[in-house]
Amino acid sequence: MTDNTRLRIAIQKKGRLSDESKALLKACGLKINMKGESLIAHVENAPIDLLRVRDDDIPGLIMDGVCDLGIVGENVLEEELLMRQRANEKCDYVPLQKMAFGGCRLSLAVDKEFDYQGPESLAGLRIATTYPELLRRYFDEKGINFDVCLLSGSVEVAPRAGLADAICDLVSTGATLEANGLVETDVIYRSQARLIRRGGDFGDDKQALLDKLLTRMQGVMQAKE
Numbered sequence: 518m519t520d521n522t523r524l525r526i527a528i529q530k531k532g533r534l535s536d537e538s539k540a541l542l543k544a545c546g547l548k549i550n551m552k553g554e555s556l557i558a559h560v561e562n563a564p565i566d567l568l569r570v571r572d573d574d575i576p577g578l579i580m581d582g583v584c585d586l587g588i589v590g591e592n593v594l595e596e597e598l599l600m601r602q603r604a605n606e607k608c609d610y611v612p613l614q615k616m617a618f619g620g621c622r623l624s625l626a627v628d629k630e631f632d633y634q635g636p637e638s639l640a641g642l643r644i645a646t647t648y649p650e651l652l653r654r655y656f657d658e659k660g661i662n663f664d665v666c667l668l669s670g671s672v673e674v675a676p677r678a679g680l681a682d683a684i685c686d687l688v689s690t691g692a693t694l695e696a697n698g699l700v701e702t703d704v705i706y707r708s709q710a711r712l713i714r715r716g717g718d719f720g721d722d723k724q725a726l727l728d729k730l731l732t733r734m735q736g737v738m739q740a741k742e
């Protein structure tokens with residue numbers, strides 16, 4: 518049985534958001550007992566458990582009410598939201614603070630030899646991405662048709678591998694694009710990490726704990742500014 522009295526926070530287990538998510542919670546005074554690869558890490562000095570999962574799972578865990586809080590990139594959150602809306606599935610969540618990390622943009626990029634004149638140059642072509650819903654929204658707004666090559670990694674090698682004509686991928690410095698002979702053409706979504714909570718009532722004790730945590734987070738983030 519799950520213990521519903523403990524506040525459950527979902528964070529990325531391993532990746533670009535995990536160190537800063539952990540550091541933020543530690544800076545809020547939480548003593549995290551993290552053992553190796555375990556899924557759950559208990560907080561020793563508060564009734565809080567951390568769930569260490571893939572970032573892609575975090576929005577669903579919140580929207581299904583399985584976890585109380587989560588720290589996730591807005592790109593992943595928005596993609597899940599669009600997917601659930603399309604499927605008429607539950608997408609109940611509350612956006613809380615933006616975090617001062619995880620900044621990136623979702624951009625279109627093409628081979629540097631491509632004669633790019635704007636998104637219409639990609640009409641009828643194949644675009645590789647991990648974010649088909651965000652990509653579709655962008656092209657639907659412009660009334661442009663395209664095909665998708667859905668990849669969960671190595672998107673930047675798709676044009677060279679002959680899998681796609683262009684890509685739509687996350688960029689921060691642009692070094693990965695350059696190393697693969699690609700040029701960024703259009704930013705379709707700007708993202709950073711965000712704290713989200715599930716919908717519904719938390720009950721008095723959990724709500725009090727959440728309020729305390731949020732106040733501490735604000736303090737930590739202000740101190741950093």
Ligand code: ATP
Binds near residue numbers: 570571619621689
């Ligand atoms: P997981 O194994 O958890 O699924 P992942 O490979 O999907 O990990 P990461 O590469 O660790 O994810 O990125 C996590 C999040 O970090 C992204 O969804 C995005 O919000 C943010 N991010 C910030 N900068 C970048 C970048 N340059 N490339 C990719 N993601 C970035």
Ligand code: ZN
Binds near residue numbers: 571572573
């Ligand atoms: Zn992921």
